[in-house]
Amino acid sequence: MTDATMADMAASGGQELKTSDGRSLKAALKASQSVERRRAFLLVLPLLALLVASFIIPIGQLVTRSVYNPEVASYLPETSSALSGWNGEGVPDEEVFAALAADMVVGAENRTIGRVAARINREMPGTRSMIMGLSRSAEELQPPYREAFLADDEGWGEQALWRFLKRETRIITPAYYLIATDLEYNAEGEIVQRPENYQVYRTLFWRTAWMSLTITALCVLLGYPIAHLLATQPLRIANILMILVLLPFWTSLLVRTSSWIVLLQQQGVINDMLVWLGVVTDSGRLRMIYNKTGTIIAMTHILLPFMILPLYSVMKTIPPSYMRAARSLGATQTYAFTRVYLPLTIPGLAAGVLLVFILAIGYYITPALVGGDSGIFISNLIASNMQSSLANLKLGAALATILLVLVMLFYFVFNKLIGVDRLKFG
């Protein structure tokens, strides 16, 4: 209801409510509430500022970086405009080469040419030294430039290079997203699959997803009975059990991961025991680490408390009489569990699944340490790209953005299926 209609009603009624000092009640209420509102806003302001500074701005930068492509457009401006007149067939004419020579002189002076070289080299390996080599002597180039370039390196006569440059004159590019999904432009500018021996990112996204699901499922299988035990034992025992759950939770992630290395490696405790028991021979020791198995075992252990705690908090609130009532009405143990107990624990179970899955999908340290070759996650490739050349940094940003979108999608679907407002986190 708008202010105008309120005023109309008050006027037509002819009996506007007033406070004792004669002000309109509505205005007085609004004034007192606005103070409250301002105070509340001031209270959340630090958090808001933190969120903007540490979360929204960096993510914004990440997304911007993943598509921003100034190398050719901004650092080779003359070449870009000269290329707009080229029809894309054969090798461009003297005008384009002259423009490139001029851009090279400026680029060498401003030291921006290296970024251009890195960008082009990312998709055409080997071109970096060709470009950097020429830029050192760019000032000495004499017309006709086309001949001069070709004399320096015949790579300048490649049609593919010029088509690539022409395509790269756009300041926004999807190129990094293409690589991040194992696609690329071919010489004709069409989007195609990358050669098979370069396809890696889709595999890793897929692996990250299914391994995270496996870890979540294992956490449910292991965590559910423990949480039930915790919730139903007498307080004294439950407290001791709770400490056993919490102690690892409070222990450093690195310590826990390293302990798993000690336990699982081929010369480790478990293998030693199996050899001693005669289950495996000394030469046939099991490889349980530096592969998928290692990642799954270590991460399940590390993430288990995130499943147990929400489950426990929900189970604690379920009166034991419900199950007894179900049994007394003739339900079997299984029936009573599936129809009474399980549905009541769904808010905790769903919260645990959400927590564990989302934590798992972005996990970095544990897969890096125990993942070997087959057990690493997409986050490990994001990290290595972030530490590498400028072009790879942008690829890393694209991969991270895709991961973010996937997590948000998962959250959306999860919300549709379960309803996030029903969750109980503890």
Next chain:
Amino acid sequence: MLRKMLLASAATVVVTAATPALTQDADSLTIVSWGGAYERSQQLAYYEPFTEETGVEILQESESANGLAGIRSQVEAGNVSWDVVDLLQSDAQRACDEGLLEVIDPAEWLADGDDGTPPEEDFIENTMGDCFIPQILYATMFAYNTEAFPDGGPQTVEDIWDLEAFPGTRALQRIPQKNLEWALLADGVEPDQVYEVLATEEGQDQAFAKLDEIRDSVIWWEEGAQPPQLLADQEAVIATAYNGRIFDAQMNEDQPFEIMWDHQMFEVDGWVIPVGNEDELDTIKEFIRFSTDTQRLADQAQYIAYGPARNSSASKVSTFEGTDIEMAPHMPTNPENLETAIAFDVQFWADYGDALEERFNAWLAQ
């Protein structure tokens, strides 16, 4: 990699927290290095004598594992708190290409050798970069645990691929660099043609096919501290490693390790100067001149088994600190160890690194 990430997050905090206090203060220099025994050797050989002579305090940060990303973000933000950074030559090349580093004029920045050789000629050939002043030369090579091979360990790169004669797990670094070179060498490619072959599609296929032969016996390491540990636990019987790490384990932990110098790959590590510290440039130049002269480089070698980057320093290398163990035979630059050595080609990897890293990751993920 793990350490890189931890450092990355730590670096952000350090950068934001420490910046206002540290800039514009020529009474001190912030020098970034790798931590551990290596940074200690720099502290003893360079930092402490420099402070003694000039009164300039050296603030140490062990962030080099995150050096390239750190310099990039500081320069982009226009807020550079690192004065001098210790980087690998390959990372220095990338940063230099991106315009993040001061260009070095050797004649202006560096001292002549103590025999009067100008710096351009005194430093080992091909190690000086446009923005890069080499300090030490280190080797990556194969090492093995002698307990695993009572009848003698592998002697050549071909032996590494011989799973019958030398059974057991190999630990290799999880990067394509060097592994692909060794694969080609083991496949009979002539040492002087390795990079030529590796630049071709067929050469790359050949290298990956050769790696396939031992793949089931390989575990992959990421941190320099891992290989000595893996060898000590006999989790791997042969490992690629940095020579300084193996030397350290031999000397300080009495580990039964042996270095196989055949086809060792050596590369240099050195100083770079991020752009954006013009006010302090004089002090920085003074430090660089001081720390890279003949005597200092030779001094560093008594604390760690990495070879000095100047030819004129070689004859001055003495014994390992507190012992009478001659350092020379443990140096990658020792003539005997250099016989079949391969110079790691930074330019090649600057060109093909992005592509080969991707292909390597794809190969690992299969």
